[in-house]
């Protein structure tokens with residue numbers, strides 16, 4: 001079988017760097033293409049020549065470019081990962097499409113505003129280019145198992161979902177919003193406030209949020225200052241039990257209901273066991289494998305451009321609600337509101 005030619009634009013942390021000094025699971029786009037039997041990593045592009053040299057040597061690649069247009073001119077690329085900051089995504093997508101790539105895997109957030117996000121989606125659709133956005137949990141069997149468990153109603157009626165996160169609403173919040181939509185469906189409205197527990201990045205504040213879902217479920221999102229410690233956790237309180245998920249380590253604690261155990265006759269929660277499968281492969285490796293498997297086929301990536309748009313929309317809705325101090329209904333009409341890409 002002919003291998004698919006792939007390249008990475010942006011050799012920073014998620015492009016290449018997260019695999020430095022570790023030999024465990026693959027954590028980068030470049031590493032995922034390099035170790036996938038279906039793909040050839042043919043080129044890297046970064047404006048920083050030091051990174052190019054370093055990762056060119058690591059992956060034994062001659063196709064090293066400081067300008068993406070030169071890379072597309074010189075190489076035949078089927079699938080491109082765009083791992084630069086969000087304000088460059090639209091231009092790079094346009095360029096990739098002009099050079100006839102078949103697949104684009106773009107980092108989150110898809111863009112800095114909804115107008116550009118929609119243009120990215122439209123251009124890919126018009127040119128039959130498969131577009132995927134890197135919300136990695138969507139590609140991971142662990143979360144597929146949780147989604148199945150919830151959709152089969154095994155947790156019962158969801159009374160409340162509580163989340164702890166930090167590190168900024170765009171940086172971490174986009175991942176969270178995508179996972180919430182994946183597990184629980186679409187969100188109707190957002191009530192939000194800038195948090196007293198600050199994010200280290202002043203361009204990307206922490207925001208405390210209450211989300212109202214269409215099926216009347218409520219999710220409360222509490223911000224934490226990650227300079228104290230990192231905690232990214234979702235606590236799902238169903239009528240049949242409680243599932244608490246560590247969203248960093250993909251671990252969980254499950255408690256099910258025991259009838260009438262309490263002295264007053266109330267039902268109580270007791271630790272129990274569920275068997276969600278854990279993949280030996282990393283989420284990013286699985287994500288890239290999914291994108292590759294879609295090329296030239298009808299198959300749609302597990303995380304689409306529309307998912308990228310919805311998640312960005314929720315980030316912007318959180319800002320608007322915090323500023324106006326009122327509830328924001330979705331879909332939002334302000335397509336020009338720009339978030340910072342840094």
Ligand SMILES: NC(=O)c1ccc[n+]([C@@H]2O[C@H](COP(=O)([O-])OP(=O)(O)OC[C@H]3O[C@@H](n4cnc5c(N)ncnc54)[C@H](O)[C@@H]3O)[C@@H](O)[C@H]2O)c1
Pocket residue numbers: 009010011012013014015045046047048051066068083084085086088107108109134135136171
């Ligand atoms: N999905 C995830 O889990 C995940 C994790 C980390 C970062 N990200 C996202 O990935 C994006 C990049 O984050 P990062 O932490 O790797 O950033 P980074 O700053 O470490 O890397 C970005 C790289 O892009 C290069 N670059 C910038 N403009 C360029 C251009 N026009 N052409 C070529 N190279 C260019 C920079 O020199 C830099 O090396 C962000 O949007 C971030 O939110 C996602």
